[in-house]
Amino acid sequence: MQSPSPPDINTIPVTGSNLLAHQLLHALPVAVYTCDAGGYIQLYNSAAIELWGKEPVRGKDQWCGSWKIYKTDGSLLPLEECPMAITLKEGKEVRDVEIIIEKPNGERRTIMPYPQLIFDELGRIAGAINMLMDITETKKSEKDIAWLAALIHSTDDAIISKTLNGIITSWNPGAEKLFGYKAEEMIGQPITRLIPQDRIDEETHIIQRLTRGELVEHFNTLRLAKNGKLINISLTISPIKNNKGIIIGASKIARDITRSKLAEDRLRQSEKYLNELANAMSQLVWISRPDGKVVYFNDRILEYAGMEKLDDDTWDWKGLIHPDELASTVQDWNIAIATGSVFAKEHRLQTKEATYRWHLSRIIPYEDEEGNISKWIGTATDIDDIKQMILRKDDFLSVASHELRTPITSIKAYSQLLMNTYQHSQDEFLKNALAKLEIQANKMTNLVTDFLKLSKIEAGKLQLNKETFCINELVNEIVSDIQLVSVNHKIIVADSERVNVTADREKIAQVIANFLNNAVKYSPGEEQIVVSSEPGNSTITIKVTDKGVGIKPEEHRRIFERFYRAKSHRNFPFSGFGIGLYISAEIIQRHNGEIGVNSEEGKGSTFYFTLPQA
Ligand code: ADP
Numbered sequence: 001m002q003s004p005s006p007p008d009i010n011t012i013p014v015t016g017s018n019l020l021a022h023q024l025l026h027a028l029p030v031a032v033y034t035c036d037a038g039g040y041i042q043l044y045n046s047a048a049i050e051l052w053g054k055e056p057v058r059g060k061d062q063w064c065g066s067w068k069i070y071k072t073d074g075s076l077l078p079l080e081e082c083p084m085a086i087t088l089k090e091g092k093e094v095r096d097v098e099i100i101i102e103k104p105n106g107e108r109r110t111i112m113p114y115p116q117l118i119f120d121e122l123g124r125i126a127g128a129i130n131m132l133m134d135i136t137e138t139k140k141s142e143k144d145i146a147w148l149a150a151l152i153h154s155t156d157d158a159i160i161s162k163t164l165n166g167i168i169t170s171w172n173p174g175a176e177k178l179f180g181y182k183a184e185e186m187i188g189q190p191i192t193r194l195i196p197q198d199r200i201d202e203e204t205h206i207i208q209r210l211t212r213g214e215l216v217e218h219f220n221t222l223r224l225a226k227n228g229k230l231i232n233i234s235l236t237i238s239p240i241k242n243n244k245g246i247i248i249g250a251s252k253i254a255r256d257i258t259r260s261k262l263a264e265d266r267l268r269q270s271e272k273y274l275n276e277l278a279n280a281m282s283q284l285v286w287i288s289r290p291d292g293k294v295v296y297f298n299d300r301i302l303e304y305a306g307m308e309k310l311d312d313d314t315w316d317w318k319g320l321i322h323p324d325e326l327a328s329t330v331q332d333w334n335i336a337i338a339t340g341s342v343f344a345k346e347h348r349l350q351t352k353e354a355t356y357r358w359h360l361s362r363i364i365p366y367e368d369e370e371g372n373i374s375k376w377i378g379t380a381t382d383i384d385d386i387k388q389m390i391l392r393k394d395d396f397l398s399v400a401s402h403e404l405r406t407p408i409t410s411i412k413a414y415s416q417l418l419m420n421t422y423q424h425s426q427d428e429f430l431k432n433a434l435a436k437l438e439i440q441a442n443k444m445t446n447l448v449t450d451f452l453k454l455s456k457i458e459a460g461k462l463q464l465n466k467e468t469f470c471i472n473e474l475v476n477e478i479v480s481d482i483q484l485v486s487v488n489h490k491i492i493v494a495d496s497e498r499v500n501v502t503a504d505r506e507k508i509a510q511v512i513a514n515f516l517n518n519a520v521k522y523s524p525g526e527e528q529i530v531v532s533s534e535p536g537n538s539t540i541t542i543k544v545t546d547k548g549v550g551i552k553p554e555e556h557r558r559i560f561e562r563f564y565r566a567k568s569h570r571n572f573p574f575s576g577f578g579i580g581l582y583i584s585a586e587i588i589q590r591h592n593g594e595i596g597v598n599s600e601e602g603k604g605s606t607f608y609f610t611l612p613q614a
Contacts (some may be wrong), residue, residue: 053103180226306352523548
């Protein structure tokens with residue numbers, strides 16, 4: 001039987017107690033609405049509009065003002081099956097059902113509806129009033145709590161909470177594993193059970209800090225496990241506050257650091273070894289940061305230089321370098337830092353007695369696993385004695401060559417005088433002996449000139465007297481001179497365009513002569529030597545090619561070093577001191593040119609140098 005329709009609440013004049021009910025409804029912070037017996041929405045408050053995200057059309061919208069509703073499993077719940085609809089249709093108030101309301105803007109809220117039937121004076125269902133409790137936040141915190149509990153349960157760290165009196169209130173499985181006690185054995189027990197006797201004061205200290213609201217972080221200490229063993233742990237303790245902000249206890253996270261402690265001890269041990277090793281060395285040893293600031297140096301540096309660390313724990317090494325080498329040292333060091341390359345330099349370092357000694361410093365970059373330079377490791381070896389010996393030898397060479405010059409010049413002069421005097425003589429032996437005398441005197445002159453040049457280079461006194469001349473003419477002159485004395489070789493000058501250069505004619509002549517003499521010397525039995533000049537855009541390249549013994553690739557650079565002679569040639573009967581190419585390289589470099597060799601052992605060599613064109 002159809003029940004007579006209830007009075008339309010919204011048509012009831014809003015006066016007296018109705019007015020009060022109306023105002024009450026609107027003032028409620030919870031969404032409330034009513035439906036008539038047919039489920040048509042009648043009254044609703046502003047909280048309901050806010051929750052639905054829209055205003056319902058009275059007398060048209062049925063059961064609920066929501067745009068869409070879902071069950072908690074995510075499936076759509078038709079409005080006619082919502083708790084309000086069931087309550088009205090079945091006359092049975094639905095309880096404890098959660099639904100999800102979606103607003104037109106897509107926002108979703110979890111709701112617990114509370115529909116209650118309204119009866120008329122005859123006891124018939126006149127409609128229902130529904131209160132929609134928004135439980136979204138509660139659900140979220142329930143979920144958060146569940147996550148937190150799972151987290152505390154599953155972590156390997158021991159998480160313990162205690163009151164401010166030190167009584168344990170919770171004990172997770174991590175704590176069971178670490179300390180060996182079950183939760184039931186420890187909850188209600190004093191935390192001091194875990195503290196070794198000699199550290200009992202720590203607890204008082206910790207509690208004091210906690211009551212001040214401080215966090216105790218990464219406090220490394222020892223605690224007692226159930227089996228009586230001491231465990232190295234790192235403790236982080238933070239105060240637990242109630243919702244009024246009053247400290248009511250503490251949470252303690254303990255991590256077993258036995259293994260990392262062991263690794264740390266080993267590291268410390270090996271650092272100690274390294275430190276002792278560095279201190280046992282006679283070299284100066286230091287370590288600097290990627291930016292070059294020195295952060296470690298061995299005792300030897302202290303002994304040698306009496307240096308003290310700066311306030312920021314670094315060390316100012318610049319004060320140690322001799323002023324003459326300081327600028328070039330700083331420059332080379334900056335290049336090494338910028339390019340990550342090895343630094344190597346000979347320079348003088350100041351002793352604590354304010355004298356200087358020559359050192360060879362080498363600094364190598366140290367890369368971490370990612371390939372970034374994390375530090376630089378430097379050593380300085382005292383080479384002062386060797387350096388002094390070299391200087392004495394250079395002095396000796398310089399003095400000896402000076403002294404030899406006069407007797408050799410007079411030997412040469414007399415041999416020439418004799419040759420002129422006896423040029424028409426019939427005595428073949430005499431003429432032959434005089435010719436040989438002149439050749440040997442020339443060789444000695446060349447040698448002495450080389451030694452003199454060498455000592456000038458060493459003393460930084462090699463002067464260039466530049467003039468503009470035709471390089472091809474110079475080549476031809478030298479070739480004819482050398483061809484005269486090299487009867488077993490044929491020196492060919494390849495045709496080429498004439499080029500002028502501005503250079504020290506005499507010194508460039510010496511370089512060409514050195515190339516040619518070497519070509520003759522190192523190609524015994526091979527006839528042909530070719531000299532060519534190849535003009536480039538702004539340079540000219542002079543090449544001397546022989547088909548002689550050649551040089552191993554690894555020695556191509558080294559033969560330009562002072563006194564260096566190719567290893568395989570040392571057993572051959574080629575005389576020499578290994579200074580010709582060194583002097584040639586110095587001369588060419590001072591002309592901003594390039595010098596080099598292309599050679600294959602057993603096949604021959606091409607020596608070349610370039611000069612800028614005039
Ligand atoms: P020296 O010839 O007096 O030893 P140099 O400085 O002129 O000194 O040459 C250095 C070294 O280079 C020589 O000892 C030799 O081993 C090598 N060398 C120079 N020229 C040639 C060449 N044309 N062929 C092979 N090796 C050469």
